[in-house]
Amino acid sequence: MKKIKVALAGQPNCGKSTIFNMVSGIEQHIANYPGVTVDKKVGFFKYEEYKVEMVDLPGTYSFSSYSLEERTAKEFIIDESPDIIVNVIDASNLKRNLYLTFQLLEIGIPVIVVLNMMDVAKRRGIEVDSKKIAFMLHCPVIEAIGSRGVGGEEVMKSIIATHENRENYEEFKINYEELEPHISLIEKEFEGTTSNLKKRWQAIKVLEGDTTIIERLKQNIPNIEETAKQEERIFHERYDRDFPSFLASVRYESADIICHKSLVEKNIKKETWTDKADKILLNRYLAIPILIFIMFLVYEISIVWGYKLTDYTWPLLAAIKNFVVDILPSADIIDVPMITDFGIWMVNSANALMNYIPIFFILFALIAIMEDVGYMPRMAFILDRVFRKFGLHGQSTLPLVLGGAMVGGCAVPGVMATKGIADERARMATILTVPYMNCLAKVPFYTLILGAFFKPDMALMMFFISTVTLFIALIVAKIFTSTILKTRETAPFLMELPPYHIPTFKGVIIRATQRVWVYIKKVVTIVLAVAIILFAMLQFPGLSVESQAKYDAQVETMLQKFDKKLETNSYYKEIDTREEVSSLLNYYDAYRAKRMVATSKESAKAVDEEYLERSAIYYKFLKPKSDKDAKTINKNLRKLSKERKRILRNVKNEKIENSLLGMTGKFVEPVTQYAGFDWKINVAFLSSFAARESAVATLGSIYENNKADGMRAEEAMALNSGYTPLHAIAIIIFMILTPPCIATMIVVKIQAGSYRWMIFAIFFPVILGIIISSLVFSLGSSYQWSGIEAMSYFYFTVVLLALILGLFPHRSKNWKGGIEIQNNNV
Amino acid sequence: MKKTLDMVQKGRRARVRGLCAKGKLLHKLLDMGFVNNVEIEVIREAPLFDPMELKIHNYHLSVRRSEAHLIEIEEQE
Numbered sequence: 014m015k016k017i018k019v020a021l022a023g024q025p026n027c028g029k030s031t032i033f034n035m036v037s038g039i040e041q042h043i044a045n046y047p048g049v050t051v052d053k054k055v056g057f058f059k060y061e062e063y064k065v066e067m068v069d070l071p072g073t074y075s076f077s078s079y080s081l082e083e084r085t086a087k088e089f090i091i092d093e094s095p096d097i098i099v100n101v102i103d104a105s106n107l108k109r110n111l112y113l114t115f116q117l118l119e120i121g122i123p124v125i126v127v128l129n130m131m132d133v134a135k136r137r138g139i140e141v142d143s144k145k146i147a148f149m150l151h152c153p154v155i156e157a158i159g160s161r162g163v164g165g166e167e168v169m170k171s172i173i174a175t176h177e178n179r180e181n182y183e184e185f186k187i188n189y190e191e192l193e194p195h196i197s198l199i200e201k202e203f204e205g206t207t208s209n210l211k212k213r214w215q216a217i218k219v220l221e222g223d224t225t226i227i228e229r230l231k232q233n234i235p236n237i238e239e240t241a242k243q244e245e246r247i248f249h250e251r252y253d254r255d256f257p258s259f260l261a262s263v264r265y266e267s268a269d270i271i272c273h274k275s276l277v278e279k280n281i282k283k284e285t286w287t288d289k290a291d292k293i294l295l296n297r298y299l300a301i302p303i304l305i306f307i308m309f310l311v312y313e314i315s316i317v318w319g320y321k322l323t324d325y326t327w328p329l330l331a332a333i334k335n336f337v338v339d340i341l342p343s344a345d346i347i348d349v350p351m352i353t354d355f356g357i358w359m360v361n362s363a364n365a366l367m368n369y370i371p372i373f374f375i376l377f378a379l380i381a382i383m384e385d386v387g388y389m390p391r392m393a394f395i396l397d398r399v400f401r402k403f404g405l406h407g408q409s410t411l412p413l414v415l416g417g418a419m420v421g422g423c424a425v426p427g428v429m430a431t432k433g434i435a436d437e438r439a440r441m442a443t444i445l446t447v448p449y450m451n452c453l454a455k456v457p458f459y460t461l462i463l464g465a466f467f468k469p470d471m472a473l474m475m476f477f478i479s480t481v482t483l484f485i486a487l488i489v490a491k492i493f494t495s496t497i498l499k500t501r502e503t504a505p506f507l508m509e510l511p512p513y514h515i516p517t518f519k520g521v522i523i524r525a526t527q528r529v530w531v532y533i534k535k536v537v538t539i540v541l542a543v544a545i546i547l548f549a550m551l552q553f554p555g556l557s558v559e560s561q562a563k564y565d566a567q568v569e570t571m572l573q574k575f576d577k578k579l580e581t582n583s584y585y586k587e588i589d590t591r592e593e594v595s596s597l598l599n600y601y602d603a604y605r606a607k608r609m610v611a612t613s614k615e616s617a618k619a620v621d622e623e624y625l626e627r628s629a630i631y632y633k634f635l636k637p638k639s640d641k642d643a644k645t646i647n648k649n650l651r652k653l654s655k656e657r658k659r660i661l662r663n664v665k666n667e668k669i670e671n672s673l674l675g676m677t678g679k680f681v682e683p684v685t686q687y688a689g690f691d692w693k694i695n696v697a698f699l700s701s702f703a704a705r706e707s708a709v710a711t712l713g714s715i716y717e718n719n720k721a722d723g724m725r726a727e728e729a730m731a732l733n734s735g736y737t738p739l740h741a742i743a744i745i746i747f748m749i750l751t752p753p754c755i756a757t758m759i760v761v762k763i764q765a766g767s768y769r770w771m772i773f774a775i776f777f778p779v780i781l782g783i784i785i786s787s788l789v790f791s792l793g794s795s796y797q798w799s800g801i802e803a804m805s806y807f808y809f810t811v812v813l814l815a816l817i818l819g820l821f822p823h824r825s826k827n828w829k830g831g832i833e834i835q836n837n838n839v
Numbered sequence: 840m841k842k843t844l845d846m847v848q849k850g851r852r853a854r855v856r857g858l859c860a861k862g863k864l865l866h867k868l869l870d871m872g873f874v875n876n877v878e879i880e881v882i883r884e885a886p887l888f889d890p891m892e893l894k895i896h897n898y899h900l901s902v903r904r905s906e907a908h909l910i911e912i913e914e915q916e
Contacts, residue, residue, distance in 0.1 A: 075870035079863050108896050109872055258858070261869035265877070265896070287899075291883075300886045394901045398887035401903075407890075505864045506890060506903040507871050 017065045017176050020090060020122075023101035024113050025072035026387070026511035028129040030054075031159030032101050033069045034520055036168055043527055051085045052432075060169045063176070068095070074109075076116040078225045080435075080504070087225055090120060094209060097175055099168065101127045104134035104141050104156075105512070107276060111268035112261075118150065118185040121211030123175050126154045127168055132161070133512070136286075138279035145275040151185055160517050184211070189263055191252060195220060195244045202240060206233045220244065220256045287512040291391075300395045307388070308414045311379050316422060316453065319372035326371050330364040331610040338606075343599045346568050346591075347660050355548060362544035366537055366756060369423065373532060376415065376426050378525035383411075385516030389433065390508050397506065402819045403487045404494025405446075406439035406506075413443070416450030418483055424448045424757040425536065428764050429528065435508070438501035442494045444764050445774055446486040448753040451479050455748060458701075466741040470801055474745075477808045482749060484815040491818045535763060536756045543755050547700065550673040556664065557671070564664055571656050578649055583642045587630055598657065600624070600631050601650055674699055687787035688747060689740040698747070702755060738800025743790040746807060750782035842914060844879065845891070845907035852880045853912035860909045872896045873910060 023029040033041075037056025046053045054069035070089060071082035078084050090098075100117050102110035117124050128143055147154040153171045157164025189196065199216035208215070218226040219241045230237045245256055252259075294303055337360045341353040383389055393407025400409050409431075416427030427447040434440035459478055463471045556564070572594060579585055588594050604624050611617040625632045634650060637643035669675050670692075678695035685695055762771040785807075793803040847853050855877050858868055872895050882892040882899065890903045 075866070077866055077870070079866045079870075106898050109898055112870070112872070257866060258869055258874070262874045265872060265874045295883060295885075295892070297884075297886050390901070394885050394890060394892065395887075397903070398885065398889045505867050505906050506901075507867055507906060508890075508901045509871075510892060510899040510901055512899075 014059075014062060014064045017063050017097065017172060018093065018095045019065055019067045019097045019099055019172060020070055020093075020095040021067055021099050021101065022070045022086065022113070022117055023072060024074050024103070024110055026509060027072070027101050027103040027106075027110060028159045028514075029069065029072055029101045030524075031517060031520055032099075032127055032129060032157065032165075032168070033067065034517075034523055035159055035162055035165045037067050041523075043531065046085045046089070051082055058169065060173055063173055065169070065172060067099075068093075073113070075113060076120075077221060078223050081437075084225055087223075090122070091210065091225075091229070095122065096179070097172055098122050098124045099127060099172070100124055101129050101159075104128045104131050105137055105139055107139075107141065108265070108268045108272050111271055112264050114150070115187055115264045115267060118152065119187070119211075119214045119217060121184055121214055123179060123182050124150075124152045124185075125168070125171050125175055126150065126152055127164065128154055128156050129159050129164075131156050131163075132158045133514075138283065140277040140279070142275045142277075146271060149271055149274065151183055160515070184213075186213070187263065187267055189217075189260070192220070192248070192256070192259060192263075195248060195256075198244060199237075199241065202234055202237060203230075217260070221260060222257065285512065287387075290513055291510075294388075295391060295394065304392060304395050304410075308410075308418070311376075311383075312414065312422070315372055315376035315379055319375045320453075322371040322375075323368050327368060328610050328612055330367055334360045334364060335603075335607055335610070338603070343596070345595050346572070346598065347564060347657060347664060349661075351552070354552070358548050359541065359544060363537065363541060366540055369425075370529060370533075372423070373426055374525055374529050377528040378521050380411070380426075380430060381521045381524040382516050384433075384524075385514060385520060387511045387513045390510050393508060394510065400439075403491045404439065404442050404498070405487075405490050406434050406436045406443070407508075408434040408436075409439060409443040412447050413450060413483070413486060416447035416486075417452055417479075418450060422450060423453055424450065424753045425532065425760050428757060428760040429532075431764055436504040436506070438494055438498050438503045441498050441501055441765060441770075442490045444761055445493055445770070446490045448757050448761070448774065449482055449486040449489055449750070449778070451482045452753060454754070458748060459745065462741050462745060466736070466738045467800060473801075474804060477804055478745065478749060481808050481811055484811045485749065487815050488811065488818060491821075536759050539759050540755050547674070547702075550677075551669060551700075553673060554671065555668060560667055564660055567660055568657075571653065571660070575649055575653050579646060582645060584630070584634075584646060588646070594653075597631055597634065597650065598654060600628065601635065601654055604635060605654075669696060684783065687791060688743045688783060689736075689786075689790045690744065690747070694744060698751065701751075739790060739793045739798065739803055742793070742800045742803045742807075743786040745804070746789055747782040747786040750778050750785060841911050843908050844881075844893075844902070844910040844912050845904040847879075847881045847912065847914060849881050849883055852878055852915040854878055854915060855910060856913050857911040858909060859911065864906070864909070868906075868910070871900060878915070879912070 021029060021033055033054065033056060037058050041054060041056035044053050044055070045051065051071050056067045056069070058065050058067070068089065070086040073080065073083045073086055076083060076087060078087065089095075098117050098120070100114050102114060114124070114126060126146070128141060128146070131141070134141055141156075143154045143156050153175060155164055155167045155171055157168065196213065196216045199219050200212045203212050203215065215226055215230065219230065219237060222241070227238055227241075248259075249255060293299060334357070337356050338353075341356045342350045344350070344353065389408070389411065392410050395407070396410050397407030400406055412427045412430045414422065415430055416422050416424045424447050427450065428444055431440050431443045431447070434443060459475065463474050467474050572591065575594065576589075579588065588597060604620070607620045608617060611620050624635065633640060633643045634646045637647045675692065675696055678692040678699060681695055682690070682692050690698075758771050758775060761774045762768055765771070765774075789803055789807055792798070798806070842853075844853065855873050855875060858865060858873060860868055877895060880894040882894055884891050885901075890901045891907060893900050893902060
């Protein structure tokens with residue numbers, strides 16, 4: 014089968030991805046271009062005897078080297094030399110789109126133009142004569158309506174036809190008039206060098222000052238840059254104009270000519286649909302309330318409803334867990350085999366993350382809808398002024414909201430949503446600040462501590478916690494952008510507000526699925542690797558010989574008691590050996606675990622039947638009915654199970670205390686004591702790094718009251734820990750500031766592009782958290798603040814600081830040549 | 840004094856006369872269509888007065904005032 018490599022190019026908002034989805038079907042995959050974080054989408058399709066590989070280049074307005082996307086797109090063309098370029102253009106916005114088309118035609122690779130959104134153009138009263146355009150550009154022009162699947166077949170046919178006819182390809186030339194002598198002069202420089210790229214194109218690029226091309230040419234022609242500068246001087250003296258502006262003018266003028274000859278615009282003054290919508294959505298007084306409402310809706314649908322949806326998906330995950338527990342070797346009273354412990358730990362870690370997939374799917378689908386509709390740039394337009402003050406960008410709105418501007422969010426989709434931010438410095442700052450927002454999984458932790466120490470003021474405290482995060486994020490952003498990110502590249506703010514479009518169902522689903530898949534592939538795999546390390550750190554070195562003997566003795570007494578009570582029982586022969594008791598105990602506990610997750614009557618019945626089949630006699634002990642002897646066994650069995658759980662918990666706690674993680678917790682105690690943290694809190698924080706949820710679990714198990722089992726974790730903690738509310742405030746402040754879970758760190762690494770940023774994103778908040786909570790704790794102890802007082806002081810200091818920093822003058826420009834007063838004629 | 844784009848009122852039109860920019864910003868402005876003599880209409884300001892929305896080459900573009908300040912114009916009646 015013969016192969017054809019096709020590059021799909023086009024400006025942003027031209028409907029390129031709908032064309033891509035239409036032509037390439039579902040056989041597509043996303044990777045990154047080598048060395049950069051720009052998405053590389055590749056799709057495949059077969060047509061006649063050809064296999065066509067289609068690469069979706071990043072959407073760019075131009076083909077120079079001034080943005081990462083443009084550089085990436087151009088490097089792809091140079092390095093991978095595709096056979097054909099398919100250029101998608103928006104028929105309703107022909108002129109600006111043709112600006113890119115001319116640059117693509119100049120490359121010298123056969124181009125096929127796809128006139129997309131013909132329906133939108135028609136609706137706006139624009140009639141496009143595609144034959145005339147084809148005639149003027151010397152290339153095939155295909156009319157298409159990507160959203161309705163019109164034109165796909167023709168695009169495929171045209172690719173094959175153009176490929177088969179490539180020998181007759183006629184090079185396209187714009188006449189650059191006054192520039193032509195300079196182009197030929199540069200072309201002469203190339204004599205003697207070999208390259209598969211067209212000389213004229215390279216010459217034009219050199220005159221444009223295109224760094225990518227110049228760097229490559231320098232290897233063979235070292236003085237190329239000087240020659241070009243020389244030419245520019247001559248040109249400037251003669252015509253008082255510069256190459257870049259001259260080229261742009263000629264291209265726009267040529268586009269204008271084509272528009273004039275091939276377009277008929279009827280109702281040019283008529284208000285479009287988009288104009289009408291924008292009058293409301295961007296209205297001075299309505300814009301912000303509407304934006305808040307939309308954000309609230311996104312939050313409500315994805316996080317709140319999505320969370321409810323997990324009620325239905327969780328039993329599925331629990332079933333997986335039970336299945337794994339079933340196939341792993343079972344415990345012998347308190348001797349749980351390492352492999353069993355490990356298996357359960359891994360399933361738990363994976364489930365904690367998989368549990369969020371419904372939320373992510375909804376969220377990613379909603380983001381895709383907002384992107385396709387065209388609301389994203391409008392959001393940036395509305396709020397840019399606020400965020401710019403803190404070194405962020407209007408486009409930071411969505412990531413921050415997803416990260417948890419309201420009660421709780423998740424930093425993972427938040428950081429992932431930073432991809433579109435055009436300004437590099439603002440993008441980095443957003444990546445690093447989103448993790449400070451209020452993580453949904455921190456909420457149970459706060460509830461636990463507030464429940465233990467601030468029962469009457471819970472609502473006020475929760476308000477403080479959930480609103481202070483945004484101010485902290487803004488302060489951190491301001492600090493970063495004026496220090497470590499100061500020299501980062503920023504981009505001028507020139508953002509298109511495209512016409513509104515109705516998104517296609519297929520496009521939204523494909524995008525949401527792809528993003529969820531990226532999450533599963535990258536995040537879950539690495540998190541599992543870290544889970545293994547954490548498991549080892551919690552297991553080793555394990556119990557000492559003396560402790561082991563102590564617990565063994567406890568088990569012995571427990572079993573003897575059980576044995577003695579049931580000696581006279583008629584079922585005694587079923588349970589007169591240790592093995593039998595052990596397997597009965599496992600049977601009993603496994604049954605209870607399964608019944609717990611059975612949500613309906615039918616599934617509960619199925620569990621009953623399963624266990625009846627496994628062992629009819631044991632089943633009698635589960636459901637003794639009126640059998641008196643079985644009832645006695647049931648009663649004692651329950652006691653035994655409870656007793657075993659108690660011993661296991663003690664074993665676990667002692668193991669944690671002696672483990673590497675416990676030692677680490679103790680090791681940092683000299684530092685953390687200033688914030689009032691003992692090693693137990695330290696361990697909880699350390700383990701929370703794997704996933705937030707485990708902080709609550711760890712604290713819960715450390716403080717569980719062994720005597721009174723009915724006590725809730727909050728009460729137990731308030732009673733047993735010896736903490737004051739001030740301790741609690743220090744813990745809460747640290748939790749507000751501490752680094753996010755590993756999952757977030759992985760996405761930070763993906764989006765920021767290096768492990769160094771990831772490590773920075775871990776340690777900066779930890780140090781900041783320790784310093785601030787120590788400060789609050791020490792001030793609080795010496796001035797005898799109550800918990801509420803300490804929190805209020807902290808809150809208002811943060812808010813005040815944010816306001817002051819917001820008033821500070823900001824350096825919003827970081828590009829060269831911004832405020833030159835000298836005039837360059839265009 | 841030369842007039843720049845940030846001074847143009849909502850609903851008014853202007854023609855580009857020059858760009859006070861170099862390098863990256865110049866290229867970006869040119870790519871987005873700020874070439875000589877092109878007509879620009881100021882559609883509206885953002886709710887917080889900055890950035891502003893323009894119509895240029897029959898499409899809509901938002902620009903911060905700091906960038907608009909670099910574009911010299913001549914107002915149209």
